[in-house]
Amino acid sequence: MQGQSADGASVSAPAPTGRALVILPLLPGETSTRQPQARLAEAVALAEAIRLDVPHCEVVKVARPDPASLFGRGTAERIGGMAEAFEADLVVIDHALSPVQQRNLERICMAKVIDRTGLILEIFGERARTREGQLQVELAALTYQRSRLVRSWTHLERQRGGFGFLGGPGESQLELDRRLIAERITRLKRELEEVRRTRGLHRASRQRGDTPLVALVGYTNAGKSTLFNRLSGADVTAQDMLFATLDPTVRQVPLPSGRTIALSDTVGFISDLPTQLVAAFRATLEEVQAADVILHVRDVSHPDSEAQKADVERVLAELGIDAENDPRVVEVLNKTDLLPATARGALGMRLTNQRMMEGAERAVAVSALTGLGLDDLLDTLDRRLSSGWRVMELSIDLADGRALAWLYAHGQVLDRRDEEGMARLRVALDPADAARFETQFAAG
Known part of the structure; x- marks a missing residue:
């Protein structure tokens, strides 16, 4: 597929990362203000956000949720048949799946299965660019992955962005993975605590600078x-x-x-x-x-x-x-x-x-x-x-450039008239700034 760059040159669109079916289950008793087709369209857009090719999407009504596979074996096998027919190597279920449901669906469908949370985390894993963003996304992904471990530490081996939920070498060394993930989560939390501290310092600096x-x-x-x-x-x-x-x-x-x-x-x-x-x-x-x-x-x-x-x-x-x-x-x-x-x-x-x-x-x-x-x-x-500012009537000597500059930097000058060597000002100031001005400058 080709598109155009900003200067009009022809450029190639990124290659798809795989083919995926997108399934939206409708469960009894669920309430949503959105129409099912709008929810399905959003799920497809999420899949396409990481360049998945979606040859088929569908809303599936679930009369009685199955704790083992959510859909029940018959529906799960039908979904697996569609995955085979559409040559899809991934099935996206736009709903939360338990680890057991995810593993059972993979066995029945003979395809990788990912739920809504896993898909959103995969997008975040691919998109984060700054060190802070990457730390935050990795912590979220590992917290999610720790309860599943259907793929072992796969994001360390990936060739693309994301966090490895879309593929990997299989279930090996699970106990080692659990320990490695727990240790990594501890380190990430420490690093993010430093990020919080730094952000707090930046906020305090901005507040001091008004x-x-x-x-x-x-x-x-x-x-x-x-x-x-x-x-x-x-x-x-x-x-x-x-x-x-x-x-x-x-x-x-x-x-x-x-x-x-x-x-x-x-x-x-x-x-x-x-x-x-x-x-x-x-x-x-x-x-x-x-x-x-x-x-x-x-x-x-x-x-x-x-x-x-x-x-x-x-x-x-x-x-x-x-x-x-x-x-x-x-x-x-x-x-x-x-x-x-x-x-x-x-x-x-x-x-x-x-x-x-x-x-x-x-x-x-x-x-x-x-x-x-x-x-x-x-x-x-x-x-x-x-809002809540004090409006002050001030007369400042035109030669007092420092006081005038301070007022323009810290307040909102509503009116000004220069006459007889004085600047007659009507200024709105935050109460704290008004007090500082009265302390620092002689105002007439």
Whole structure:
């Protein structure tokens, strides 16, 4: 398969890593706000994110879950027959499987079987680029792998990215593997504790420098990295692909008032996000907990936008953040360029009415791709970060450049008139900064 590079040259697409069937089991009593076909499409997209060729996907109703194989032998054999017919060497089950169910399905289907958690970990293993990201993903993968050990330490021998769940030499030296994995997990936790300490020092340094932290969160592929690049001028990977970027990044971004924020891009969330990942990415997610403003980026053009919102809010709740009531959370309704004109108009009216009723902006409509609405978003950040500030009327000698520079660096100058050698200023300052100014400078 061929595509085009940015300069128009023909380039070859990466070769597929294998052929996979994708099966979504529907179990009795399960509740989901998503339609089965939308869930199946997401599972296929996850498989394609690591270049798996998916010749067939299917929703399978399970009347009575079998503890031994989830589906029961007859259905499992039918799935195995499809794997053979489609020449698939992998079966992706978009559901959690116990180690026993996974091994039994592999024996029945005569193919490698991987569940949703294993697939997401495989994607993360391939995508992590920074040392911190790799440490976090490896810890999550080994925690998951330790309970299974259907492949022995395979990620040390792989020829591709990922963590070896898609293939390997088989079950050998299991006791040695268990000991090696346990020792490696202990080392990883120590290294990640150092990462947490370093991140804490960086946060403390930013706070001492009066640099507010703004964290981006959202469902994977909601457009966080595109928005991050637009606001910061950075070049973080941004593709129309699930989990296109994993590694946490922080950049300085100026606001209209002249003050600077630290903007942090975080890993994308997804429904049924493996608990191992939430735990392993604790150091990164602490950036969200410590943020002065949390921007929840949503793809409003997606048919499951509301369900995706609920999934993100569930993960935030695990971090102790009540998205509905936490005043730090602002929804960024992204990809408005993909909405029909009538839907865009209705969204604008709804947000205007919401602001009038609540007296605060809880949501901003933007298109990170085209830049539409980004000025409104920056203004909203300015207002959010300035709420609770003191507004001071000051007269500063024009010769006192140090005091004037300090005010512009730490506050928001709302009005200025220069007359009779004095700068007459109306300035909004954080209460702590106002006290510091009064201590450091003689203000008239």
